[in-house]
Amino acid sequence: MDSSTGADCLFCKIRDGEIPARKVREDDRVFAFEDINPQAPAHVLVVPRRHFATLDELPALGAEGEGIVGRLAAVAAAIAAERGFAGDGWRLVFNVNPGAGQSVFHVHAHLLGGRPFGWPPG
Numbered sequence: 001m002d003s004s005t006g007a008d009c010l011f012c013k014i015r016d017g018e019i020p021a022r023k024v025r026e027d028d029r030v031f032a033f034e035d036i037n038p039q040a041p042a043h044v045l046v047v048p049r050r051h052f053a054t055l056d057e058l059p060a061l062g063a064e065g066e067g068i069v070g071r072l073a074a075v076a077a078a079i080a081a082e083r084g085f086a087g088d089g090w091r092l093v094f095n096v097n098p099g100a101g102q103s104v105f106h107v108h109a110h111l112l113g114g115r116p117f118g119w120p121p122g
Ligand code: AMP
Pocket: 010, 019, 021, 034, 035, 036, 037, 038, 045, 094, 095, 101, 102, 103, 104, 105
């Protein structure tokens, strides 16, 4: 199993059920839950069970890391389809490091849907 725990990590605690969250999906590699401060009508966080802090670590994780992030995207697409966004318009965002708005240092993808999205993002 590829779970590990970051010291005092909020998303590890949600993964382990120590902090409550509205979970929408869970499998052996990733879990997903509703964002507590939604930025769109649908805002779901899709998170690897394995703790790693930022996407900067991904190249060092090799094929295993690539598999995990592929799974993240697949789960996000399945949730988007389930909610009727497929073919319409939805967004998947990784904020990487504080300069890009990352505030929780356990990698996660934001699935946003249910409204139009501008480009470039802010
Ligand atoms: P980021 O700023 O990209 O690191 O995203 C962290 C996200 O976690 C933000 O969108 C927060 O609203 C969300 N968040 C923080 N604490 C919780 C929590 N306890 N349950 C659900 N979402 C949370």
